[in-house]
Amino acid sequence: MDKLLLLGDEALAQGALDAGLSGAYGYPGTPSTEIFEYVQRNKEAAERGVHRTWSANEKTAMEEALGMSYTGKRAIVTMKHVGLNVAADPFVNSGITGTNGGLIVAVADDPSMHSSQNEQDSRHYGRFALIPVFEPSNQQEAYNMTFDAFALSEKYKTPVVMRLVTRLSHSRAGIIRKEQLEENAIKLPENPNQFVLLPAFARQNYKNLVEKQKILEKESEESKYNVYHEGKDKSLGIIACGLGYNYVKENHVEAECEYPILKISQYPLPRKMITKMINECDEVLIVEDGMPVIEEWLRGYMDNSLNIKGRMDGTLPRVGELDPAKLRTALGLEPYPMKKIPEIVKGRPPELCKGCPHRDSYIALNEAMKKYGPGHVFADIGCYTLGFLAPFHAINSCVDMGASISMAVGAASAGLFPSIAVIGDSTFGHSGMTPLLDAVNSKANIVVFILDNSIVAMTGMQDSAVTGKIEEICAGVGVEKEHIRVIIPLKPHHEENVRIIQNEINYKGVSVIIPRRPCIHIASKMRKQK
Amino acid sequence: MKKDIILAGVGGQGILSIATIIGYAVVQSDLHLKQAEVHGMSQRGGAVESHLRISDKEIHSDLVPHGRSDMIISVEPMESLRYFPYLKHDGWLITNVTPFVNIPNYPEMEHLLNEIRGHKNSIAIDGDAIAKEIGSPRSMNMVILGAASPFLEIPFEMLEDSIRAVFERKGEDIVQKNLDALNRGRDFAEKYIQK
Ligand SMILES: Cc1ncc(C[n+]2csc(CCOP(=O)(O)OP(=O)(O)O)c2C)c(N)n1
Ligand code: SF4
Numbered sequence: 001m002d003k004l005l006l007l008g009d010e011a012l013a014q015g016a017l018d019a020g021l022s023g024a025y026g027y028p029g030t031p032s033t034e035i036f037e038y039v040q041r042n043k044e045a046a047e048r049g050v051h052r053t054w055s056a057n058e059k060t061a062m063e064e065a066l067g068m069s070y071t072g073k074r075a076i077v078t079m080k081h082v083g084l085n086v087a088a089d090p091f092v093n094s095g096i097t098g099t100n101g102g103l104i105v106a107v108a109d110d111p112s113m114h115s116s117q118n119e120q121d122s123r124h125y126g127r128f129a130l131i132p133v134f135e136p137s138n139q140q141e142a143y144n145m146t147f148d149a150f151a152l153s154e155k156y157k158t159p160v161v162m163r164l165v166t167r168l169s170h171s172r173a174g175i176i177r178k179e180q181l182e183e184n185a186i187k188l189p190e191n192p193n194q195f196v197l198l199p200a201f202a203r204q205n206y207k208n209l210v211e212k213q214k215i216l217e218k219e220s221e222e223s224k225y226n227v228y229h230e231g232k233d234k235s236l237g238i239i240a241c242g243l244g245y246n247y248v249k250e251n252h253v254e255a256e257c258e259y260p261i262l263k264i265s266q267y268p269l270p271r272k273m274i275t276k277m278i279n280e281c282d283e284v285l286i287v288e289d290g291m292p293v294i295e296e297w298l299r300g301y302m303d304n305s306l307n308i309k310g311r312m313d314g315t316l317p318r319v320g321e322l323d324p325a326k327l328r329t330a331l332g333l334e335p336y337p338m339k340k341i342p343e344i345v346k347g348r349p350p351e352l353c354k355g356c357p358h359r360d361s362y363i364a365l366n367e368a369m370k371k372y373g374p375g376h377v378f379a380d381i382g383c384y385t386l387g388f389l390a391p392f393h394a395i396n397s398c399v400d401m402g403a404s405i406s407m408a409v410g411a412a413s414a415g416l417f418p419s420i421a422v423i424g425d426s427t428f429g430h431s432g433m434t435p436l437l438d439a440v441n442s443k444a445n446i447v448v449f450i451l452d453n454s455i456v457a458m459t460g461m462q463d464s465a466v467t468g469k470i471e472e473i474c475a476g477v478g479v480e481k482e483h484i485r486v487i488i489p490l491k492p493h494h495e496e497n498v499r500i501i502q503n504e505i506n507y508k509g510v511s512v513i514i515p516r517r518p519c520i521h522i523a524s525k526m527r528k529q530k
Numbered sequence: 531m532k533k534d535i536i537l538a539g540v541g542g543q544g545i546l547s548i549a550t551i552i553g554y555a556v557v558q559s560d561l562h563l564k565q566a567e568v569h570g571m572s573q574r575g576g577a578v579e580s581h582l583r584i585s586d587k588e589i590h591s592d593l594v595p596h597g598r599s600d601m602i603i604s605v606e607p608m609e610s611l612r613y614f615p616y617l618k619h620d621g622w623l624i625t626n627v628t629p630f631v632n633i634p635n636y637p638e639m640e641h642l643l644n645e646i647r648g649h650k651n652s653i654a655i656d657g658d659a660i661a662k663e664i665g666s667p668r669s670m671n672m673v674i675l676g677a678a679s680p681f682l683e684i685p686f687e688m689l690e691d692s693i694r695a696v697f698e699r700k701g702e703d704i705v706q707k708n709l710d711a712l713n714r715g716r717d718f719a720e721k722y723i724q725k
Contacts, residue, residue: 005557007567171566171581171592174557243592250591324595336597339614342645344637346608348540350576351632 004175008168011139011175012106013038013076015146020181022073022101023051025061027430028459029080030115031169032108036078037462048183056465057401057430058083062090062105069103069159070195072187074150081109081120082400086431088125091159095129096197096205098157100189102150105131108164111290111321117381117400119319121291122163126267130209132216133161133267134225135242139173141225141265147178152219156212157194165289167321168243217268225265228273233258237281239274240264241294244287247327269294278306285330286310289322351386357453357517358384360489360497362394364515365420365449367494368501372418378411380404380432382424382458383519384451395422402431408446409439418505421448426456429466433473439510440478447504447511450474453519454526461522474512483507489515531561531683534594535582536613539605540630542574544671547696548603549580551675554692555684556584566592575632577609584684603678605657605671606630607642622651624678624719626670628658653677653719660714666704669711676715680723686716 006014013035016024024045026036039045040052051068055061058079065077077087084091084107091105107125110116126133134149136142142164149160193201220226231237238261240248245263262277264270278284278298284307286295292311299308309315315330316322328335352359361384369376379385379395380403387394397407404421412419423432428450439446450470456462466473474484485504487497497515504511518526535552539545549565556563566581581594596615601622604610610625617623625646629639646654657673672693679686690709697705 003557005553005563167566167592170568171564172553173564173589173592174562246590246592250595253587253590323593324591325597328595336595337619338597339617339619341614342611344608344641344645345611346633346635346637348575348577348609348633350541351574353574 004177005172006139006143006175007034007170007172008136008139008142008164009034009108009170010038011143012136012146012162012164013042014175014177015143016074016076016104017042017045017050018177018180019147019150020074020183021050021076022183023065023068023075024078025051025055025065025068025075026078027055027058027061027083028456028462029083029108030459031110031166032078032080032083032106032164033459033462034169035076035106035108054462054465058087059090062087062094065103066090066094066097066099069099069101070189072101073184074102076104076106078106079108080116081107081122082116082118083107084122084125085120086401091125091131092129093197094159095131095209096202097195098205098209099153099159100157100187100194101184102153103159104146104149104153104162105159106162106164108166108169109290110166112166114166117398119290121293122161123267123290123293126161126163127293130213131159131161132219133163135163135265135267136168137242137245137263137265139168139171139175142168143175144178145225147181156216158212158216163242165243165321167289213268217271220266220268220270221272223266223270226270226273227263228276229257229261229263231258231260234260234280235282237262237277237284238287239277239284239294240287241289243289244322247322247324248287248331250324251328251331251333264294269297274298283307283309285315287316287322287327287330292318349389351389352383353520355520356383357489357515357519358387358451360491360494360517361449361451361515362387362392364489364494364497364501365422366392366394367498368505369418369420376416376418377420377422378404378407380421380423380427382427382451384422384424387422401427402435405432405435405439405446405448408448409435409442409444412444412446413442417445419444419446421446423448423450424458425450425452425454425466425470426464428470429464433477436474436479436510436512437477444510445508447501447513450512450514452514452516455519455522457519457521461519470514479510479512483509483511484514485511486514486516489517532585532587533583533601533683534599535584536594536599536602536616537580537582537604538602538609538613539578540574540609540632541576541578543605543630544668545578545580545605548671548675549582550696551672551689551692552582552584552682552684554696555688558688558691559684561586562589564589564592577612579613601678601681603674605674607639607646607654608637611642611645617649620651622653622678622681623649624653624674624681625655626657626674627654628656628670653722655715655718657715660718661711664707664710664714666707666711669708672708672711673715676712677719679712679716680719
């Protein structure tokens with residue numbers, strides 16, 4: 001078959017499609033978005049009728065994928081690392097129920113936080129939930145592993161995590177495809193108790209899950225993705241996971257590495273291989289692109305057992321993504337000479353586009369808020385978070401999807417006036433509806449801005465789940481109709497908009513203001529469609 | 531053969547198209563390729579980079595190692611300097627000189643040019659002016675690619691072929707403009723090298 005030039009994300013998606021995928025579920029999030037988008041755009045997926053509509057958030061996506069697995073078909077759910085926090089409840093419990101059709105949870109971590117609030121490592125979740133993890137080290141592995149992940153999932157009735165990181169998700173390389181598999185037919189679970197987590201069944205399932213770990217460990221031991229490379233010089237051994245392995249290899253292109261290297265790309269950890277390395281080497285360097293997960297396990301709390309080097313003793317930096325230069329230093333090799341960045345080079349942070357509707361919303365909000373001083377505006381995650389920067393300085397928080405409304409409710413109940421929430425339309429659909437219900441029930445004195453630009457802009461223009469439904473949702477939750485105000489964020493409407501905002505601030509209760517104007521990058525497209 | 535390249539610019543200036551054109555040409559040959567892109571953040575106006583690695587042997591890291599880049603190709607002068615820590619001492623710096631000013635403390639052009647020319651292998655070209663001359667301001671990125679082409683070790687015809695393939699669906703006029711842009715950049719660089 002011919003070679004495809006694919007991103008790591010796309011390779012995973014193509015693999016899943018070739019391995020008999022029947023449904024993709026997900027919520028956008030950098031750097032995972034392109035997995036789902038690839039399935040969405042794929043012609044064959046359309047012909048086969050593979051499910052590929054974005055979900056409202058990661059929790060619903062995870063549950064929908066589990067529902068497909070229940071029927072015996074193969075499903076994938078995609079999200080960024082923090083999305084797994086949102087999906088944590090069904091994720092952990094899917095370990096307890098187990099699966100029927102193969103289920104891959106594809107999570108993309110973002111070490112160095114290129115576009116995220118934190119750099120949590122999804123391998124922690126795998127261990128926590130006793131769910132096996134695959135960690136591809138290149139695009140071809142990302143493709144191949146989907147076949148093995150689905151097979152493992154069905155053989156042992158467990159979901160399988162596929163953990164990517166930004167530098168694999170968003171890097172292209174050539175992929176060679178395998179022979180395609182047929183999709184599964186519907187075949188319901190044999191055991192009627194399997195998906196019923198009443199305590200009596202849950203206890204039994206949990207016991208089975210714990211039992212299963214031994215055999216999953218054996219699978220890791222025999223996995224083609226975990227490889228022990230022998231080495232003559234046993235003064236050091238290297239355990240390298242996922243992309244970490246590439247950075248070790250990159251520093252040995254001129255001369256073969258003399259040290260033994262254990263490449264790890266499948267978890268639970270292959271205990272025998274690890275033991276072998278620890279027994280035969282004086283010191284062990286652990287290379288992980290993400291948090292020091294394996295390093296912490298091996299050191300243990302007392303940290304007195306082994307000569308381990310890694311991120312926790314400063315051999316590698318404790319935080320941030322790895323790169324070849326960091327490995328070079330850790331391996332004690334002479335660094336390549338490096339030119340300095342000239343001092344005249346200045347930072348160039350991203351900014352709201354010229355003509356962005358959020359700009360006009362913030363200009364109006366700032367004017368209405370002038371007399372109250374700073375510190376009243378809880379915002380959320382999306383393009384509009386850039387309203388924190390100059391020239392707007394309009395917002396005071398950005399924590400997690402939906403937190404704007406809930407934090408405003410909390411602050412209002414503490415007596416803060418005015419208490420304002422600013423949330424994007426997609427973020428509102430993801431996690432804003434439930435705190436709005438709280439606000440109505442507790443009669444919170446807040447003003448909620450739902451910035452409706454008709455799209456999920458931040459992550460690259462996906463469909464927003466609430467387009468055309470926002471007023472009805474707010475009214476349905478119990479916001480009074482007179483206090484659901486739609487405004488047009490454009491200069492000619494500025495005075496009127498400021499007046500409306502002032503009036504709603506003065507209303508004691510829940511107000512919703514919806515500034516509505518499409519993101520400029522879809523505006524022209526929408527005009528053409530009309 | 532091995533070429534490690536950093537592509538640099540400001541969001542929206544078209545560095546990913548440069549990567550696509552080179553990538554397409556490489557895939558047509560038997561070389562290995564890895565190309566780490568910058569995604570996410572849809573907003574325009576921030577600094578963006580892409581790492582492009584081409585080799586006749588297996589490529590390990592998706593990122594170009596610091597101090598090992600053979601070439602920086604930049605569509606903006608200040609951005610060309612931001613990636614100096616990647617560039618080999620005798621690596622090539624090929625950059626557009628029309629600044630993209632969207633920050634209040636943008637440096638003096640003269641200082642930027644001094645830094646650029648201070649690097650021994652550098653080509654500073656006004657890609658925007660040339661693109662305007664041929665009536666296609668948006669082809670600035672292809673002018674810059676043309677200026678970099680003598681150092682790529684990819685046959686020039688292959689780059690032309692990939693422009694044809696990649697821009698085909700946009701029509702013959704766009705294809706022709708981009709080919710013009712590529713050739714103008716190439717001519718500029720060749721004259722410069724001969725000097
Ligand atoms: C739990 C979680 N899921 C996904 C993301 C990634 N993400 C950041 S902002 C955003 C959506 C923004 O869309 P919207 O609220 O419509 O604002 P816009 O960018 O369009 O202004 C997403 C999906 C995240 N940060 N956290
Ligand atoms: S991408 Fe759209 S929503 Fe985001 S800053 Fe630009 S115009 Fe605004």
